[in-house]
Amino acid sequence: MTDHDHPEDRRVRDERLERLLDRAAREQPSRRAPPTLEGRVLREIVRRSRSSPRQSGFTRWPLAVRAALVAGCCACAALVMLAADPLIVRWMEELRDAREALSAVGALVGRLVGAIPTDWLLGGLLATALLYALLFALLAVGCSMLGIAPERARSTPT
């Protein structure tokens, strides 16, 4: 905005320009559709009506066929579940055995860890962290000595 722009004057000019555009739009008749459009649409309708249901998507199949397919799939799933019931029971038992075995191992590990003094545990964790820090520091020094620079992110937006 310049020093000479008054908000009210500007608003009036904006509204005047808008009214002129509105008038131009109201008076603008529709563009004539190309003569080929009608033929294209009708040919496509005929083509789609002649294509077999298998060639079109599931949503275009007759409702009765879709309902029968869904019911059939549900019936098959129920049959499979019934047939597999003994198998499922056995799998559940094996899962329970595996869970018990894992619990036993976990309890053993817990007892072993519990037997270690707390100071030793904390000291070990601290030593591990320091060793990792030293490793990364050595890596950084080595890279800088060899002149290997890390990849930089692009600074300009795409």
Add this chain to the structure above:
Amino acid sequence: MCPASLRPIDSSEFTAFMRAYQDMVFSTAVRLTANEAQAEDIAQEVFLRAYESFGELRASPAAGGWLKTVATNLTLNHLTRYRRRWRFFSEVFTGDAPEEQLESAAAVFDEIFAETDAEQRRALIEQALAALPDHQRVPLVLYHFEEMSYQDIAARLRVSLAKVKIDILRGRLALAGLLAQRGLDESLAGSRVRP
């Protein structure tokens, strides 16, 4: 008596329906895309969808509105890839237009209305609209031709309200500039515009 929605579709009835609305549908698509081939593809898709719903549309007084809405939505979906470009340009070029530009733009439209006949004016405006960049033309057409509100346009294009207003204002100024240039070209050529 069989309800309209359940009667089998008569091809002549659908053809008559299509002829009644094809200009409106095509106009909506071509003003937004500024590309006649793309607009024809979109118009075809609109009428194919109308055929699938013709049972309900054939007797509905809102058929025209339905067709216009579907045409607008399909066209905007087609133009979706330009959305990032709209946001970019609107972010880079910010600020209000100088007041003298607004005044001269209004003067151009006054001159267009005063000194051209309807046929000339129609052709000039269509040519100038097609020459606008997408990020100005689309919101301008949605506001002035499709009569959508700023808020609806912002929601539909997924840009901010301020950007819609800036793009529409700049679109108006650019349209005026193109009309003025075309008017000057025509007067230099000494010929009248033919549709």
